[in-house]
Amino acid sequence: MYLRAVLKIDWNYFKTRYMKKLIILFFAVILGAFVVAQETDYNQLPSVNVRTIEGESFNTKDIYNDGNPILISFWALWCKPCKKEMDAYNEVYEDWQEETGVKIYAVSIDDSRSTTKVAPFVNGKAWEMEVLLDPNGDFKRAMNVNMIPHTFLLDGKGNIVYQHTSYYEGLEDEIYELVEKVAAGESISNN
């Protein structure tokens, strides 16, 4: 009853303010749906300006690994499970690279309270992966990340083929199996 009342009141408001925009969006979605139907795996990274931990500007379009798989993982200094995930990757990173050529980008979403803390932390931990800084969450928003840790796996063509949110002990083994498949050119759409 309550919910109905709410819906009823808002319908008029809705119509006057948003109907046009919604209809336009509806058509955009239809267009998009055709795309999804035809090109299920097609995907590309958005173009967003972030920084390297050396302070240089870096565009996410330049994330590249010469035809090998890429992992992009969003993390922050305040996120314990994220740091565990990165530690777990770091421990096996050398082996992974040798076997699959994978490259890991660890994107810190720490805001300016702690962006300058990231470099000493990462070096203090002796992490080997590429670390990027996204202090205002621009890349995070463009990738539709709701909560962290959130990890994307890209195949050699730069298509996103797998995503996972949250980290539990042992997730790295699961991720590695997928990286191996991707490196071998297998499809993982059913995992």
Next chain:
Amino acid sequence: MRRVIIILSILVFAVVSSQAQGFQNFLDKSEVHGSFEFDGAYYIADDAIGFSEEDWIKGQPFRFNGFGKIVYTNGGFSAGLRYEAYLPPLLGYDQDLEGQGFPNIWASYTHEKFSFTVGSFYEQFGNGLTLRSFEEWMLGYDNAINGARIVYEPIKGLRFKGIYGVQRYYWYKWEPNTRGIVKGLDGELDFNQVFRGMADSKVRFTFGLSAVSKYQVDDMKELNLPENVSNIGARFNMGIGKFNINTEYAWKVNDPSVLNNFIYKDGQAWMLSLTYSTKGFGFFGMFKRYDNVSTKSDRYVTNNALDVTFLPPNTEIHTYMLTSMYPYATQPNGEIGFQFQVNYKIPKKSKLGGKYGMGIAVNYSQVNDIARDSVAYVDAFGVPAEGIGQPGSKGWTSPFFKFGDPVFWQDLNIEIDKKFSKKLKGSLLYMYQTYNIEVLEGHPEDGPIVYANIAVLEMTYKFTSKHALRWELQGLWTEQDDGNWAAALLEYTISPNWFIAVFDQWNYGNPEKEFQNHYYNVSFGYTRRTTRLSINYGRQREGIVCVGGVCRVVPASNGFYFTLSTNF
């Protein structure tokens, strides 16, 4: 309206039916993505923790916050919208959020050197001392700018930005002569990218300048208020080998507001950080000073909204149950502080490091009030007087580097983490804290200062490659506020899908026996790829949740909580 639909229908039909290369290409480049989250609660009255039907639930035990976002992209073009609903908002969120609708709608287009955005957008200049708009779902915070933005990058490494708009204020529609209009310009030059001679230099140098102005009509009879308030900032980042210096200084003209008690003083913010790091060792040092820099695009607003600038707090972020009991919030009217941190990894195969090495982190931070001297002013009866922070006066004068009384915050924490074997790892944290509860929470009766010792032990044991058990034991000891606390947590996870956790926080040292409560919880969750569902039942402790220097007070509560989140 109808015409738009007809045109669009034709367009869709044409696109779908055509096999022409151009359309095919258009289709190939089109993408639709989005995300969704629903956070709901069913509250149950619990008088033992002061969570009563009359004061809190008020006949609405079921509450939720939810959003959905859809983004369409096609090459350099993207457009999207975000729907939000708070019916009614969860307890502890600003109740002004109640309502539903589309707060954010935007379109943007990037072509070679230019990028244009209209609608709602988020932007940060430098460290945010002159401008930052952002959203933080966990806090119910969103100060998106609704207007237009242009970014121009004539050559790689040189970028200009211009923004113009009004900020989101819950569901209140912007009308002329209400909240202010924000305008801003920013330029940043990366010397190593622009000047070829420096491309391979060991010295990396970036320099930026920004200017932001807000306009709000002067609608006050008693005072003559500035309608245009500008804030100017300069910054640079310089790296030399393993060293890095980052600094930003911002100065703003006088901006009388409710927050600063209508003083006509200019404001200044300065932050400086120095780091040194090499493999296995990192050092971080920071100094910050804020003097009368609260900047909102409506001078009458005092809640967590409409901030034009961002004033990062100068303290470590703590996330364990008891270490986050007393979090710091920036004091924009004035604070001065510093912070040091050392991260060191004791190498593998050394005596202390063992087979896997051992990590040590030591952090110290302190924040005080700035020192203030009184200034001359004329009081309400026209009599000359002297005072600090008097409305209509120039506020105060303050020696730049002097630390004033009282101390707002002190935190010394030492954390070690060690892996004992392939199956067992753990960490130990000790923290000593000084927390000015009178200034930071406004409870003079409990203060003014809380001194607390906190210890946390966390261990993880891996049974197999997928099954693991994690446990935490925590203690907080203090003579002030609610006295001593103990906490314990047990969490079992099955990678990559399942977790179940039980935890309890027990206020065993509360000076009043009837308040020696247990805050027990059971929580359970399932994750598949990016879809996450979690259900929690139990008591929430009264506390403050802070993200990025913005905090909200959460009341004690009891009930069921659900979260469903996904993206595509």
